[in-house]
Amino acid sequence: MPVAAQHRSSLTELSATAADAMASAASALAQVDPDSVRLVDGRIDLQAVNALEAPFVQLVEAIDDLQAGVAQGRSPWLAALLRSRLDSLESDLVANGVRADNALLAVQVAPAMLGEDGVRRYFVAFTTPAESRGLGGFMGNYAELTIDQGRIEMSEFGRHTDLNLAGDPSTRRLTGLTEFVDHWGRFNFADQPGGTAGSSVWSNVTMAPDFPTVAQVISQLYPQSGGRPLDGVFMLDPRAIAALMSFTGPVAVEGIEQPLTAANAAQFIIRDQYLVEATDERIDLLDAIAEATVARLLSSTLPPPAELAETFAPLVAQNRLMAWSAHPDEQQLLSQVKMAGAFPALDGRDGIAVTVDNGGNNKVDAYLEMAVDYVVNSDVVNSDVDNSDVDNSDGAATSAVRTSTVTITLTNTAPSSGLPGYVIGNGFQLPLGTNRMWLSAYTALPMMAVQIDGQPAGMETGQVFGWNVSSRYIDVPPGATVTVTMTVEGVLDRPGVGSPVTRVQPLSTPAVYTLMGPPGNARGAEVTGPTATTTVGLASQ
Numbered sequence: 258m259p260v261a262a263q264h265r266s267s268l269t270e271l272s273a274t275a276a277d278a279m280a281s282a283a284s285a286l287a288q289v290d291p292d293s294v295r296l297v298d299g300r301i302d303l304q305a306v307n308a309l310e311a312p313f314v315q316l317v318e319a320i321d322d323l324q325a326g327v328a329q330g331r332s333p334w335l336a337a338l339l340r341s342r343l344d345s346l347e348s349d350l351v352a353n354g355v356r357a358d359n360a361l362l363a364v365q366v367a368p369a370m371l372g373e374d375g376v377r378r379y380f381v382a383f384t385t386p387a388e389s390r391g392l393g394g395f396m397g398n399y400a401e402l403t404i405d406q407g408r409i410e411m412s413e414f415g416r417h418t419d420l421n422l423a424g425d426p427s428t429r430r431l432t433g434l435t436e437f438v439d440h441w442g443r444f445n446f447a448d449q450p451g452g453t454a455g456s457s458v459w460s461n462v463t464m465a466p467d468f469p470t471v472a473q474v475i476s477q478l479y480p481q482s483g484g485r486p487l488d489g490v491f492m493l494d495p496r497a498i499a500a501l502m503s504f505t506g507p508v509a510v511e512g513i514e515q516p517l518t519a520a521n522a523a524q525f526i527i528r529d530q531y532l533v534e535a536t537d538e539r540i541d542l543l544d545a546i547a548e549a550t551v552a553r554l555l556s557s558t559l560p561p562p563a564e565l566a567e568t569f570a571p572l573v574a575q576n577r578l579m580a581w582s583a584h585p586d587e588q589q590l591l592s593q594v595k596m597a598g599a600f601p602a603l604d605g606r607d608g609i610a611v612t613v614d615n616g617g618n619n620k621v622d623a624y625l626e627m628a629v630d631y632v633v634n635s636d637v638v639n640s641d642v643d644n645s646d647v648d649n650s651d652g653a654a655t656s657a658v659r660t661s662t663v664t665i666t667l668t669n670t671a672p673s674s675g676l677p678g679y680v681i682g683n684g685f686q687l688p689l690g691t692n693r694m695w696l697s698a699y700t701a702l703p704m705m706a707v708q709i710d711g712q713p714a715g716m717e718t719g720q721v722f723g724w725n726v727s728s729r730y731i732d733v734p735p736g737a738t739v740t741v742t743m744t745v746e747g748v749l750d751r752p753g754v755g756s757p758v759t760r761v762q763p764l765s766t767p768a769v770y771t772l773m774g775p776p777g778n779a780r781g782a783e784v785t786g787p788t789a790t791t792t793v794g795l796a797s798q
Contacts, residue, residue: 290305293305293308295560296409296557296558296559297559300407303368303407306371306407307368309364310364310365313360313361313364316361317357317358320353324351324354358593359594362593369587370404370488370582372406373407375405376405378401378486378488379401379489380476380484380489381399381493381551382463383396383494385495385526385620386622386623386764387526387620387623388622389622389694389762390614390615391466391613391697391762392464392576392762393576393764394763396462396492397416397417397543398416399413399415400413401484401485411548411551414547417459420483421457421482423483424481424482426456426458427449429478429482430447430452430453431446431474431477434477436722437465437470440465440721441465444464445457446458454478466610466699466760468579469581469599472489472581489580489581489582489583489584491578491580492578492580494577494763496523497569498523499522500568500572501554502517503519503568504568506553508546508553510545510546510549511545512542512545513525522546527623527765530542531677531679532676532677576598576762577763578596579596580597581597600699601759601760605750605754606701606751606757607661607757607758608701609700609759609772610699611627611629611663611665613667613694615693615695616693616695617683617685617687617692621680621692623671624670624671624765625670625671625692626669626766628668628768629663629665629666630662630663630666630773632661632664632773633661635659635775636658637658637659657748658748659748659752661745662744663698663743664740664741664742664743665740665741665742667738668737669691669692669736669737671692673688673689673735681735687732689735690734690736691732691734692733692735694731694733695728695729696728697726698726698741699760700725700726700743701749701757702746702747703718703746704718704727704745705744706744707743707744708742709731709740714729716728716743725745727743757772
């Protein structure tokens with residue numbers, strides 16, 4: 258019987274396939290023991306990690322078989338309700354297939370990352386947004402972790418000033434990072450005779466808002482600063498350190514009245530520790546917090562990987578915890594699990610990202626508030642542009658001239674007195690509490706005009722990471738607000754594909770981005786950062 262026959266055939270085939278696939282998946286999952294790969298007293302059992310590969314291969318194959326069964330069971334004769342159920346099932350299978358693929362890749366590369374084939378060394382950068390840098394915050398402390406046959410040890414620990422003084426500062430040089438050197442070289446990376454790095458290069462090492470770039474800079478500079486060759490780099494900000502304390506328990510540090518916990522550690526690192534008047538004592542506290550946390554971590558029993566992932570996923574999404582590997586297959590895994598912290602690609606779409614770098618050598622960014630409004634004023638289809646090489650299979654317009662306004666509101670809530678000089682002072686004879694920053698606006702479209710508090714102004718322009726970037730120094734007095742308004746205009750190859758690409762810098766107080774469409778399009782959204790990318794905001798044009 259027509260129609261009924263197609264439904265019977267589809268359901269019969271799908272049921273048979275599903276029964277086999279689910280039995281295989283259940284068998285695979287029964288072989289997975291999460292507790293076997295926990296970090297216990299600084300060691301992970303490599304044999305247990307290797308034992309996970311076979312069941313994850315079986316799980317991936319089961320999901321693939323079920324996806325194939327769903328595809329084979331489709332028919333144009335199926336009722337709308339059944340088609341909808343199949344669509345939902347297929348969507349779930351795709352999502353779980355990605356997770357299974359990532360898990361399989363993780364267990365395949367983890368043994369090497371954990372020193373199965375030889376000693377691995379990783380650099381850990383501890384940053385704080387109290388003194389901002391384009392990536393997030395200033396790197397005050399670092400650690401070197403050595404991993405051999407699953408055993409993790411902290412082989413080095415120190416401050417950025419130790420690295421500035423170590424090695425031969427007069428011969429440090431970056432190679433193969435042309436775009437980075439062209440854009441940031443003057444900030445001590447290549448501004449000395451012969452293109453060598455300056456003596457305080459480690460103070461600015463986190464300026465670029467792209468972690469793979471920053472990690473490569475670190476991996477080159479570290480061996481030239483007294484360290485050993487690296488296999489990878491990690492970065493943690495105060496909120497990531499606080500998250501570690503949720504597993505290690507409270508950390509007692511001499512000189513701090515109350516033990517640091519997951520609830521109070523971030524606040525203490527970002528603000529409260531700067532209330533300690535003596536600079537040397539404050540530095541000792543910083544050292545003690547980071548070192549004690551890592552030491553406690555390596556002597557504890559951590560939860561299974563799934564629980565760790567659930568805790569750290571929001572921090573990874575906010576670029577507060579990032580990782581890079583010098584080994585391509587491992588870097589592929591870090592990219593797939595969104596941990597790489599790369600500056601997003603535009604791929605012909607619109608985009609906006611704003612960063613600030615502390616220019617006053619102080620800790621006043623703990624009191625900075627930033628709002629970014631991005632408003633599309635008009636879109637005009639441009640038929641004169643050759644887009645023959647652009648893939649428009651997604652139905653996007655071939656090209657359009659877009660005019661938009663970027664409004665950056667910077668509010669400095671720092672006091673003008675009552676805090677130590679290294680918090681609210683500066684080296685430019687500016688009033689105490691003034692926030693001097695290097696402001697950079699990354700846009701898909703070129704900048705056409707700028708106003709600061711309603712007055713015409715200028716900005717230095719360039720390109721990096723496939724984006725246009727406009728930068729200048731801005732001074733915001735204590736208790737004041739400065740507004741920077743930019744007009745940007747240009748051609749987009751894919752103007753109607755989703756929302757503008759964003760990357761929100763992880764500041765002490767999260768920035769707020771508001772994205773609005775052109776006149777006649779009421780849809781818009783407020784995006785509270787930090788987040789690497791966002792899928793809300795402008796509706797498709």
